[in-house]
Amino acid sequence: MKTSNSYLQEMLYSELADVVGREDITGNKADKAAYSCDYYWIPEMWLDRGCPNPMADFIVHPETTEEVSRILKIAGNYKIPVVTWGGGAGSQGGALPVYGGIILDTKKMNRVLNIDRDTFSVTAETGIITQHLEWELEGEGLSTMHYPASISCSTLGGFLAHRGTGVLSTKYGKIEDMIMSMEVVLPDGKIINTLPVPRHAAGPDLNQLFIGSEGTLGVITKATLKLHPLPAERQFHAFIFKDMHAAMQAGKEIMLSRLRPSVIRLYDEAETKKLIKRVLGIDKQGAYLVFGFEGDREIVEIEKKRAIDICLKQDSEDLGSEMGRSWWKHRYDFFYPPHMFALPQAFGTLDTVATFSNIENVYWAMKRAVENNFPEAVYIGHFSHWYEWGCMLYARFIIDNPPQDPHEAAQLYNSVWDAGVRAAINAGGVLNEHHGIGLKLGRLMKEQYGEAFSIFEKIKEAIDPNNIMNPGKMGFKGA
Amino acid sequence: MYIKEYTDVINACKTCFMCRHVCTVGTETQHEADTPRGKAILLHSILNKTMQLDEETIAPLYRCTTCGACKNNCVGNYDMPSLIQAARADIIEQEKASAEVVGIKDNILDKGNILGLKKDIPVEMQAGKAPLDKAEVLYFAGCHTTYLQSELAEAMTKIMKQAEESFTILPGEVCCGKPLYLLGYRKAAKDWANKLFQQIKATGCKKIVTNCPSCYDAFKRNYEAMSVSFATEIEVLHAVEYISDLIAKGKIKLQKQLKKTVTYHDDDYLTRFHGLHELPRQLLSAIPGIEPVEMRWNREEAASCGEAGGVLQQLYPQISRSLAARIIDGAVATGADRLVTVCPITKGALSAQATERIDVCDIIELMVETLM
Numbered sequence: 015m016k017t018s019n020s021y022l023q024e025m026l027y028s029e030l031a032d033v034v035g036r037e038d039i040t041g042n043k044a045d046k047a048a049y050s051c052d053y054y055w056i057p058e059m060w061l062d063r064g065c066p067n068p069m070a071d072f073i074v075h076p077e078t079t080e081e082v083s084r085i086l087k088i089a090g091n092y093k094i095p096v097v098t099w100g101g102g103a104g105s106q107g108g109a110l111p112v113y114g115g116i117i118l119d120t121k122k123m124n125r126v127l128n129i130d131r132d133t134f135s136v137t138a139e140t141g142i143i144t145q146h147l148e149w150e151l152e153g154e155g156l157s158t159m160h161y162p163a164s165i166s167c168s169t170l171g172g173f174l175a176h177r178g179t180g181v182l183s184t185k186y187g188k189i190e191d192m193i194m195s196m197e198v199v200l201p202d203g204k205i206i207n208t209l210p211v212p213r214h215a216a217g218p219d220l221n222q223l224f225i226g227s228e229g230t231l232g233v234i235t236k237a238t239l240k241l242h243p244l245p246a247e248r249q250f251h252a253f254i255f256k257d258m259h260a261a262m263q264a265g266k267e268i269m270l271s272r273l274r275p276s277v278i279r280l281y282d283e284a285e286t287k288k289l290i291k292r293v294l295g296i297d298k299q300g301a302y303l304v305f306g307f308e309g310d311r312e313i314v315e316i317e318k319k320r321a322i323d324i325c326l327k328q329d330s331e332d333l334g335s336e337m338g339r340s341w342w343k344h345r346y347d348f349f350y351p352p353h354m355f356a357l358p359q360a361f362g363t364l365d366t367v368a369t370f371s372n373i374e375n376v377y378w379a380m381k382r383a384v385e386n387n388f389p390e391a392v393y394i395g396h397f398s399h400w401y402e403w404g405c406m407l408y409a410r411f412i413i414d415n416p417p418q419d420p421h422e423a424a425q426l427y428n429s430v431w432d433a434g435v436r437a438a439i440n441a442g443g444v445l446n447e448h449h450g451i452g453l454k455l456g457r458l459m460k461e462q463y464g465e466a467f468s469i470f471e472k473i474k475e476a477i478d479p480n481n482i483m484n485p486g487k488m489g490f491k492g493a
Numbered sequence: 494m495y496i497k498e499y500t501d502v503i504n505a506c507k508t509c510f511m512c513r514h515v516c517t518v519g520t521e522t523q524h525e526a527d528t529p530r531g532k533a534i535l536l537h538s539i540l541n542k543t544m545q546l547d548e549e550t551i552a553p554l555y556r557c558t559t560c561g562a563c564k565n566n567c568v569g570n571y572d573m574p575s576l577i578q579a580a581r582a583d584i585i586e587q588e589k590a591s592a593e594v595v596g597i598k599d600n601i602l603d604k605g606n607i608l609g610l611k612k613d614i615p616v617e618m619q620a621g622k623a624p625l626d627k628a629e630v631l632y633f634a635g636c637h638t639t640y641l642q643s644e645l646a647e648a649m650t651k652i653m654k655q656a657e658e659s660f661t662i663l664p665g666e667v668c669c670g671k672p673l674y675l676l677g678y679r680k681a682a683k684d685w686a687n688k689l690f691q692q693i694k695a696t697g698c699k700k701i702v703t704n705c706p707s708c709y710d711a712f713k714r715n716y717e718a719m720s721v722s723f724a725t726e727i728e729v730l731h732a733v734e735y736i737s738d739l740i741a742k743g744k745i746k747l748q749k750q751l752k753k754t755v756t757y758h759d760d761d762y763l764t765r766f767h768g769l770h771e772l773p774r775q776l777l778s779a780i781p782g783i784e785p786v787e788m789r790w791n792r793e794e795a796a797s798c799g800e801a802g803g804v805l806q807q808l809y810p811q812i813s814r815s816l817a818a819r820i821i822d823g824a825v826a827t828g829a830d831r832l833v834t835v836c837p838i839t840k841g842a843l844s845a846q847a848t849e850r851i852d853v854c855d856i857i858e859l860m861v862e863t864l865m
Contacts, residue, residue: 040524042549043544043549043550044526044531044535044544044549044550044552044553045524045525045526045549047526047531047534047535047538047544048524048525048526048528048530048531048534048535049525051508051534053508053510058507058508061507061508061534061537061538062507062508062537064538064541064542064543066543073524073525075523075524099525101510101513102510102525103510119523119524119525121523122523124523141523143513143514143520145514146514146520149789153789164510166510166511166512166514166566167510167511167513167514168510346511346568347568349511350509350511350567350568350569351505351506351509351568351569351571352505352569353568353569354509356504356505356508357504357508
């Protein structure tokens with residue numbers, strides 16, 4: 015490390031180095047630059063345009079829970095902000111060190127601690143890249159079935175902290191459905207464990223207090239998740255519907271029939287025309303829908319036939335299983351360059367979720383709010399996580415040529431978000447489905463929750479009285 | 494700046510996280526600056542002059558193994574290894590290389606090898622010395638085989654003699670120049686390549702055979718990029734290609750049973766840059782009694798040892814040791830008796846970490862065992 019700019023920083027460096035060792039703390043500018051930008055468009059835009067992003071003072075790489083505990087005690091003593099960093103691939107600015115302080119990178123806590131074959135569960139440290147966890151489980155014929163597009167980028171802790179979801183969530187649930195128990199280091203350094211099983215009547219569920227808390231209440235250091243055997247059969251089938259509404263009717267009926275698809279993905283006409291053609295090479299007019307079933311072959315065949323019949327009732331074109339498998343094979347390709355939207359474009363994912371009664375209204379309300387107020391914006395979307403009662407809308411806006419001035423670009427960007435998210439909330443949607451809140455959407459938390467947000471604020475004050483944990487995120491007060 | 498030629502890579506990678514899980518050094522140090530995205534952020538900032546090339550920004554650029562795992566994983570095929578090499582060329586051009594980097598260059602230019610050892614080929618290698626000055630085949634051992642793994646030179650020449658090949662070696666063979674290119678010394682690398690090429694041509698050889706993938710890649714790709722092309726005059730072969738050819742022509746026969754379970758470690762260059770992942774496996778499978786087993790990470794997805802030119806071992810020995818230890822863990826998990834490599838640098842690195850957990854050998858040593 016180069017010379018620090020204050021005595022306090024020297025002291026902080028010494029104390030942190032005493033915990034993690036000098037090889038696991040850095041304050042050099044190359045490292046700090048790499049931790050100054052996550053997947054949130056505004057810091058990416060700032061980086062692109064040569065505006066320096068706010069940086070942490072130090073990055074530490076603890077290797078044990080005890081080291082995390084000692085780091086938080088030091089931070090609490092000096093009232094220094096701590097931002098927990100997993101993969102840093104969040105799209106909401108949640109891992110940005112906006113007040114400086116300490117970045118606590120969890121990725122050296124990446125061990126798989128136990129695979130319990132009797133229970134079908136795995137206990138792992140939460141800094142593990144989720145793809146690495148899956149690879150290890152695959153060797154055992156098991157899986158969490160948590161397959162998000164960011165599986166290669168993000169840590170288990172990152173998904174827990176943001177209520178993440180994977181492409182097979184329709185059958186296996188989101189990360190909050192997969193959790194059994196967790197170890198958490200509280201802001202004062204106390205190490206706690208939630209109960210060993212997720213279903214009980216011993217008071218409120220502590221797992222669900224910390225899941226989705228985005229590093230504002232502590233650091234999740236270990237987690238036990240449910241496992242599933244790799245399915246004997248995994249099948250996909252694709253259709254083209256004349257429009258999104260017809261496809262939605264089919265998707266809804268599949269869910270209301272209480273079939274158990276692993277996935278349903280419905281792309282609106284615009285995404286079908288652009289992305290499905292570009293990535294999968296399927297050049298069709300209308301709305302592309304793919305579904306999957308998996309498990310025992312006989313059950314899969316029966317469920318698939320039922321779902322096919324439901325889709326055909328809507329006068330759809332049967333693209334067969336090959337074009338469904340193509341989606342599965344290329345499911346992550348959508349997020350690689352050059353397929354993904356990229357600077358200088360401005361883009362954002364206005365993901366939301368609503369009941370079947372409201373979801374199409376949410377789609378159209380957001381579309382109107384975005385395109386009518388911002389003629390330069392294009393609105394597209396797909397529906398990708400389905401529940402017994404509704405589904406998630408992965409809506410996106412794209413502005414090809416946002417203003418060159420970073421301030422103007424940021425203002426425009428935030429205005430689109432305000433308009434889109436408020437329209438969603440007014441139509442029965444919610445702020446977000448699986449990317450989290452972070453810095454990006456914090457200002458809208460009070461609008462979404464109303465008086466109920468004060469409960470979160472009181473919990474935050476009680477658990478983190480020094481406000482050292484990721485201040486200024488999720489709508490909580492800054493440092 | 495050389496990196497301007499790769500602005501497409503910088504722009505794509507600076508906001509993309511998708512390959513971080515396969516990044517050899519990034520997954521070891523866990524530092525964001527060591528991931529492809531982190532390095533693209535630094536190079537973008539250097540291009541737009543918000544950061545400078547200095548000790549702190551240069552270090553991650555030399556920690557990269559240029560193993561190509563990121564490019565292999567990339568749907569868009571963005572060429573991070575070439576970007577890193579361009580960045581190093583800029584560092585050299587701006588005379589900002591670290592003392593360690595300069596030291597490696599000086600070793601090659603002054604002593605003829607990356608290790609800085611004495612110029613003469615060691616005595617151990619004399620036993621396998623070729624009998625001819627001019628021949629159809631030139632055996633090129635490379636620095637690590639010559640000075641650290643001379644048993645491989647002996648094994649290689651034994652095979653060639655058994656096949657009754659007309660072969661020679663360069664008197665006082667020097668480094669292929671790969672490390673110069675890898676470190677960013679483009680002019681020195683080109684001058685070196687030109688000089689060595691003339692020496693090689695003087696042997697009258699039609700084929701050059703090397704058991705070192707770094708030398709192989711230098712002759713096949715880097716020399717080509719520096720307009721020193723073997724292509725029209727001399728065929729460049731790695732030992733596995735050459736030996737496979739000898740077997741196919743019936744010049745050698747794999748006779749002796751070797752009752753061993755072996756696991757093969759894919760070399761970065763052979764596998765990811767030259768598509769040679771099946772040929773070594775076919776060679777192993779052709780040995781009577783051999784039972785091959787695969788590591789969890791194999792072929793294009795194999796874990797890298799950071800072998801490229803032996804540079805990482807010298808600049809960042811601790812990272813190099815950790816990478817080797819990961820591969821040893823993977824090999825031990827297969828239950829194999831032996832871990833087979835095709836690279837002298839890799840053999841050296843893996844052997845040092847294997848302790849007594851698993852035997853490490855080169856494929857040409859196995860060949861000798863089954864031939865003799």
